[in-house]
Amino acid sequence: MDSLSKTANRDLMAQARESLRGQWGLAIGAFVIFALILNVVQFVPYIGSIGGIIIIGPMSVGMCIFALALSRNQNPRLPQIFEGFQKFGVALGAYLLMVLFVFLWTLLFIIPGYIAIYAYSQTFYIIAEDNNIGPLEAIRKSKEMMRGNKWKRFCLDLRFIGWMLLCLLTFGIGFLWLVPYVFISQAKFYDDLAHPAVMQDAEPVAVESAQA
Numbered sequence: 001m002d003s004l005s006k007t008a009n010r011d012l013m014a015q016a017r018e019s020l021r022g023q024w025g026l027a028i029g030a031f032v033i034f035a036l037i038l039n040v041v042q043f044v045p046y047i048g049s050i051g052g053i054i055i056i057g058p059m060s061v062g063m064c065i066f067a068l069a070l071s072r073n074q075n076p077r078l079p080q081i082f083e084g085f086q087k088f089g090v091a092l093g094a095y096l097l098m099v100l101f102v103f104l105w106t107l108l109f110i111i112p113g114y115i116a117i118y119a120y121s122q123t124f125y126i127i128a129e130d131n132n133i134g135p136l137e138a139i140r141k142s143k144e145m146m147r148g149n150k151w152k153r154f155c156l157d158l159r160f161i162g163w164m165l166l167c168l169l170t171f172g173i174g175f176l177w178l179v180p181y182v183f184i185s186q187a188k189f190y191d192d193l194a195h196p197a198v199m200q201d202a203e204p205v206a207v208e209s210a211q212a
Contacts (some may be wrong), residue, residue, distance in 0.1 A: 002151040003148050005192045005212050009156045019071050027180035030066055034059060052184060057095030057124075058084035063183070064128040071187040085089065091138045093135035094123050101139070118150040125190040145193045156189060157182075 012197030020027055038059065041051040058101075062082030070076035084091050098120045122142040127133060133141070146153065160182050167174030 003145065003193055003196070005152050006196065007188075007192045009152065009177060009189075011020045011158060011189040012156065013159065013181075013185050015188050016071070016181060018075060019182060019188075021185055023070055024177065025078065025079065027184070028176050029047060030076075030078055031179050031183070032176070033078070034063055034081055047207060048085070052093060053095075057091035057093075058088050059083065060095070061087055061127050062090040066188070067183050067187040068125065068128060068191070071184050071191065078188075084128070087131070087190070090127055090133065090135050090138070091124070094127060094138050097135055097139060098123060115150060118153055119146050121153060121186075122146060122190055122193070125187070125194070127195075149193060153186075153189060156185065160185075160208045 020040075037057060038052055040047055041055060044051055050092050059081070062081040063084075065083050066076055066078075066080040068074075069080060101120070102113050102116045105116040120139055120142050123138045124146050126138045126141050126145075127135075132137070160178065165179075167178050
C-alpha cells in the first residue's frame with residue numbers, strides 16, 4: 001500500500017475547514033464527550049488508569065469513524081464515537097501493541113520512538129474502515145501507508161503550533177475549535193493516502209459501520 005500524500009498540507013487544512021462548515025457544534029460536542037469520558041474514567045474507584053487504558057483504543061477508533069464521516073460529508077452522528085466498542089478486541093489489541101512498540105523503540109533513543117508514533121498513526125483509521133482486520137495487520141498497513149509520508153504528517157502537525165499558542169491566550173477555550181480542526185485535517189491526510197479519489201471530489205468511500 002505504498003503511496004505518497006499528494007495534496008498539500010495547507011489544502012488538507014482548507015478542506016477540513018470546509019467539511020466543518022455548519023458542523024462545528026457537532027464536532028466540538030463529540031470531542032468534548034470523548035475527552036470527558038477518558039478523564040472521568042480515571043477517577044472511577046478500583047479502575048482508575050487501567051480503565052482509561054482499556055477504553056482509549058475503542059474510543060479512538062470511534063472518533064476515527066466519526067471524523068471520517070464528517071470529513072467526507074457522510075452524515076456524521078454523535079453515537080459514532082462509541083462504535084469502536086463493537087471492535088473492542090482489535091482496538092484494544094492495536095493500542096496495547098502500539099504502546100509496546102513505541103516504548104521499545106524509545107529505549108533505543110527518543111527519535112526512533114517519535115518516528116514509530118508517526119508510522120503507526122493511521123492504525124485506528126484502518127481499523128475504523130475494515131471490520132475483518134487484526135491489530136498487527138492494521139499496524140503493518142499503517143507502516144506501509146506512512147512510508148515516505150511521516151515527514152509530511154509531521155509538518156502538518158507543526159502547522160497547528162501557532163494556533164495552539166493562540167489557544168493558550170484564550171485560557172484554553174480555543175482548543176474547543178482547534179482539536180476538531182486538527183482531527184479532521186488528520187482524517188483528510190488519511191484519505192489522501194488511502195482513498196485519493198475522495199480528495200479529487202469522486203464519489204466518497206463510505207465508512208463501514210461496525211454493524212456491517
